[in-house]
Amino acid sequence: MLDLAFIRSNPDIVKEAARVKNNSLDIDALLALDQQVITLQKEVEEARARQNQLSKQIQQAAKEKNTELRTSLIADGKQLAETIKEKEPLLNRLVDERYNLLLLVPNIPDPSVPVGKDESENVPFKYWGEPTTFDFPALDHYDLMQKWNLVDIERAVKVAGSRSYVLKGDAARLELALINFAMDKMAKKGFTPLIVPSMARDFAFIGNGQFPKGRDQVYEVKDQELFLVGTAEVSITGMYKDEILKYEELPLKFVGYSPCFRQEAGTYGKDTRGVFRIHQFNKVEQYIMCQADHQESLYWFEQLLSNAEELIQALELPYRVINVCTGDMGDGKVGMYDIECWIPSEGRYRETHSCSYLHDWQARRANIRYRDEDGKVKFVHTLNNTAIASPRILIPLLETHQQADGRIRIPEALRPYLGGQEYIG
Numbered sequence: 001m002l003d004l005a006f007i008r009s010n011p012d013i014v015k016e017a018a019r020v021k022n023n024s025l026d027i028d029a030l031l032a033l034d035q036q037v038i039t040l041q042k043e044v045e046e047a048r049a050r051q052n053q054l055s056k057q058i059q060q061a062a063k064e065k066n067t068e069l070r071t072s073l074i075a076d077g078k079q080l081a082e083t084i085k086e087k088e089p090l091l092n093r094l095v096d097e098r099y100n101l102l103l104l105v106p107n108i109p110d111p112s113v114p115v116g117k118d119e120s121e122n123v124p125f126k127y128w129g130e131p132t133t134f135d136f137p138a139l140d141h142y143d144l145m146q147k148w149n150l151v152d153i154e155r156a157v158k159v160a161g162s163r164s165y166v167l168k169g170d171a172a173r174l175e176l177a178l179i180n181f182a183m184d185k186m187a188k189k190g191f192t193p194l195i196v197p198s199m200a201r202d203f204a205f206i207g208n209g210q211f212p213k214g215r216d217q218v219y220e221v222k223d224q225e226l227f228l229v230g231t232a233e234v235s236i237t238g239m240y241k242d243e244i245l246k247y248e249e250l251p252l253k254f255v256g257y258s259p260c261f262r263q264e265a266g267t268y269g270k271d272t273r274g275v276f277r278i279h280q281f282n283k284v285e286q287y288i289m290c291q292a293d294h295q296e297s298l299y300w301f302e303q304l305l306s307n308a309e310e311l312i313q314a315l316e317l318p319y320r321v322i323n324v325c326t327g328d329m330g331d332g333k334v335g336m337y338d339i340e341c342w343i344p345s346e347g348r349y350r351e352t353h354s355c356s357y358l359h360d361w362q363a364r365r366a367n368i369r370y371r372d373e374d375g376k377v378k379f380v381h382t383l384n385n386t387a388i389a390s391p392r393i394l395i396p397l398l399e400t401h402q403q404a405d406g407r408i409r410i411p412e413a414l415r416p417y418l419g420g421q422e423y424i425g
């Protein structure tokens, strides 16, 4: 959410942000509604002030035994009370309506963000490692997993329907190794490990930005006022709702693990083979709350990116980093880099990590503030990036490290988490 004062004084900037983000919100309609609220607010306040004045005059008239004046003042008071009774519910309804529209206002993308309509206009700007080639017939991740009995999709689908999977044997151990590896690495960098709830109340989704717009992607726990998170980011934002932190506490650095659940509405028929796009997965999430300063946010944005790069390099996976364009970045972001790992069987890079900074767009929605060194209360800035998301990361991992004899080499960095094991198969 943006500061209403900012929207009032910069309608064109906000309209341009909506345009480049394919956001259809009518900013003029929001501002017209805002004007209605301001006018009505003034009328109700003036009526209240008049009421206070009247009650003093009525007391005065009573003191002076001026019955005639007192009677007419009381009649005025009744008239005023009627006016307030009629205007107040309307004012409250319009304030709610305005709030619901404010939730749909996009953040302003940084000037460095490429303007584009969709992911085809994202801009790759960094490559690491050469795309893997093989001098033997290489298998894709699903064939590899079946070869080594690492997955059972049929039985998972029996239990949970489409886009489900069972990780078996070394794949199950590999996922846990990756999660521990990521948590350890991030903890060593001073990020506080968290294992957060995967069920959260609606205010956490509103605060994080998944509600109201992305509600169709979220599973609901029936009759419980609870929803399943698609990322630990939601739970962490919700944890700090309505709090006022001290600037000395900032930056808060979390590495949060949670099972993640996504309806993947609108992706019917896309990425249906294997475990690329599924309803439930596990993710280790980097999350930062820092002081409300653009340079501070940029610093942590770069830090979160390089943390993820370090992890991927340790897994020896070729990747590239792309600057996500306005049409693909979503409402809340100021800037967003995706990391895409090379998938040999597809002969292309595919997203495995997503790194964003949002200034105070989330913090304003979740009302997370801090008292700065001058004692001024401000909304914090928030940022997030994937550390590891599995099983998607298993796809480049298994494919890239398959050997001519069919076995899969385990990168050095993971071996301590697998009892020193060097190969799968």
Ligand SMILES: Nc1ncnc2c1ncn2[C@@H]1O[C@H](COS(=O)(=O)NC(=O)[C@@H](N)CO)[C@@H](O)[C@H]1O
Binding pocket: 230, 231, 232, 233, 262, 264, 275, 276, 277, 278, 279, 281, 283, 285, 351, 352, 353, 354, 355, 384, 385, 386, 387, 389, 390, 391, 392, 393
């Ligand atoms: N449906 C899915 N199936 C498997 N993996 C997924 C799915 N959705 C997202 N992911 C993984 O989770 C990563 C982060 O998801 S994201 O929506 O892009 N971004 C976030 O959730 C942010 N909180 C940063 O992690 C993706 O890059 C991808 O690796």
